[in-house]
Amino acid sequence: MSVEITGAEITVRCLQEEGVNCIFGYPGGAVLFLYDELFKQDKVRHILVRHEQAAVHAADGYARSSNKVGVALVTSGPGLTNAVTGIATAYMDSIPMVIISGQVPTGAIGLDAFQEVDTVGITRPCVKHNFLVKHVTELADTIKKAFYIASTGRPGPVLVDIPKDITQHKTEFVYPDKVTMRSYNPVVKGHVRQIKKAAELILSAKRPVIYAGGGVILSDAAAQLTELTQWLNFPCTNTLMGLGGYPATDRQSMGMLGMHGTYEANMAMQYCDVLIAVGARFDDRVIGNPKHFSNENRKIIHIDIDPSSISKRVKVDVPIVGNVPDVLKELISLLKAGKKKSDQGALKDWWEQIEVWRARDCLKYDRESKIIKPQMVVEQLYKVTKGNAFVTSDVGQHQMWAAQFYKFDKPRRWVNSGGLGTMGFGLPAAMGVQFANPKDKVACITGEASIQMCIQELSTCKQYNLPLKIINLNNRYMGMVRQWQEFFHGNRYAESYMNALPDFVRLAESYGHVGMKIEKPEDVEGALKEAFRLKDQLVFMDFITDQTENVFPMVPGGKGLSEMILV
C-alpha cells in the first residue's frame, strides 16, 4: 500500500531531493504547514530573515557565490509583495533561484481573501517562469520543473505559488528523476559552422577585444575564457557583472568597461576591429549610445545562451547561441588545431596603443588627501584581504569604486545588483554569501543611504553569528544622485543629502555587533586589519569620506563610449 503524505511534507522532501541545505524565509499564515514540516526535519536549514526582500537577496547571494540554486520561502500577500524587489533583482541578473510562496486556500482565490494577491500575475514580468499549484498531485512535478528551469539555459528565478489547502492535502510522493518539456529545451552546443566563422574572424583581427559579461560567471566559464584570452594574447575587458571572469591583475585585463569603465577598456571597445562578446548583452550602461557605438566599423562575434540577447541593441556579424564554456572549448580546440596564427605585428601595435591609453591612469585620485577618499578604503580592503574576500555591494558610487578598485582574480567573488540596481541588496546578499562560504571572508561595501534600506538584517546576522565586515563609505549623500545633480542639474542637490543619520557605531552595538568610526586616512588600514582580526564578529565600519568625490571616468547617459569625462 502506498503511503500518502501532505503537500507540506512533499515540498520539504522535494527540497531535500534537490540537495538544498539552506533556505531563507519568513513565516506567515499561508505557509504554516510548510514551516511545521521544516520544524520536523534537519536536512534543510531555514534562515529567518527580518524582511522578505532580504530573504530573496540572501538566496540570491547564496546562489551567486556558489552556483547552487538559491531558495526563498515567503507567505502570501505582503510576504510576496515584499519579495518582489528581490525577485526582480535576480531576474535582471539571471540568477538561478526558486521562490516558494504561500497562497490563500484554493477556494478563497479571487475572493479578496485576507493576505491574498495575484502572485502569479504580480511576478509574471520578473520571473523566468512561475506556477500556481492547483492540485497536490502536481506539486512534486512542479517543484522539479522549477529547479530545472531556474538552473538551465539562461538561468533565472522561478516562483511556485502553493495554496494553503494544497499543503494539507495528501498524495503519494514520487520525485521525478528528470524533466522533459516539449516547450523548453535550452541549447548547449554552439553551431559548428558559426564557431568556424568566428575562428576565422578572430585570426584576421588586427585590433581585437574580448568583452566578457556575467554569462561567463553564471556558466562557470572563467577557465575557458582565460585560456582563450591568454592563448590569443588578446586584451580582455569585463562588465560589472563579469568581474572575476578574467583575472583583473593580469596584464591582458583592461579592467571594467562602460559608464564608469576604464579609459583603455572603453577606447579599445570603441576602436577595435573585431569584438568578441562572451555572455554579455551590450547593455546601455556598457556601450552607452548604440548609435555612437555603431559609428565605428567593427565585426562582432557574440556568444550567448539566450538568442534574444543577440542583435537586441547592436547588430552582430557572427552570432553563436550556446552554453559559453562549451562554445569556448570548441573554439579553443579549433584555433589550436589550425595552422594559421593571428597577426602578431598588428597585435603588437594594438597593445602599444592600449598601453598609451592605460598610461592615462584614469583611476587616479588624490592619495595625499587629509579627508578619507573612498577609493583608498577599497584599495586598503583589497590589500588587507589579499584580494581573497567575497565582496558584495549596494548601489551607487561605492559600488563603482568597489568594482574599479577591488581586483577580482576569481569568479563568483563579486556580488552586486547590476541590472536592476537595487539599493539594500548588499547586506542580505552578504548573509547568503557567508552561508554558502562559511569559512571565507565576506565584506559588504555600502554607503550610508543604501545600508539603511535593509539595515534590519543586522538582527539576522546576530542570530546566526555571521562575521560580516561592513564597509560603510559614509559621505552623507546619496553619492551617485549627488554626482548626477552636480554634473547635469546645476548643483541643485534635491533631496540627496542624508539628514538625521544614525550613529552607526551605536546602532551596530545595539544589535550586538562591533561598531567602528574611522575619520582619518591614516587610520583606515589599521581599522580594517583590526576588523578582520575579529574573526567571529560582525564589524560595522563607518568611514567618514570626502563628500565631494565623484566616480571617474564617466560616460554621461546617452553619450558614446569615447566621450568620457575624465579626472
Added chain:
Amino acid sequence: MENEAGALSRVAGLFSARGYNIESLSVAPTEDPTLSRMTLVTVGSDEVVEQVTKQLNKLIEVVKVIDLNDGNHTERELMLVKVRAVGQDREEIKRLVDIFRGCIIDVTDKSYTIELTGTSSKLDAFIDTIEKSSVLETVRTGASGIGRGEWVLKV
C-alpha cells in the same frame, strides 16, 4: 503553446512590457487538446519582429513560433456586423452582402446581422462600403493564419 491557464496572459504581458504592438490576436485549442494555437498580428521593422519572435520563444509555455510571412500563407478573419436595414436599404445591403460573399444570419424588421469572412482588409473594405451611419455594431475575431501547400506546422 501549451493549453494552460495563464499562457495567454504571458504573451499579452510580453507585448505590453516590451512596447510591442498587438494588432489582433486569436487563440483556441487545437485538435490536440493540450495545445492551443494563436495567430497574432503585429507591426514592426524586421529587427522588431525578430526580437518579438525570440522573446516569444523564450516563454516557457510557447512551444513553437513561426512567422507566416516567411512563406506563402493564407489568412481569414470572421466579422459579425449589425446594420440598420429599413426601406429600400434592405435590398441594397443584401446585394452588397452577396458581392462580398457574406450571409445574413439574423433579421429583424429594422436590422440585419451579417456574417463575413475574409482577410482583414476585405472586412475593412466591407465596412467602408456600407454607409457609416447604418453600422450599429461590429465584432471581429482577429486573423487566423495557416501556411499554404502541404507544409504543416508540427510540434
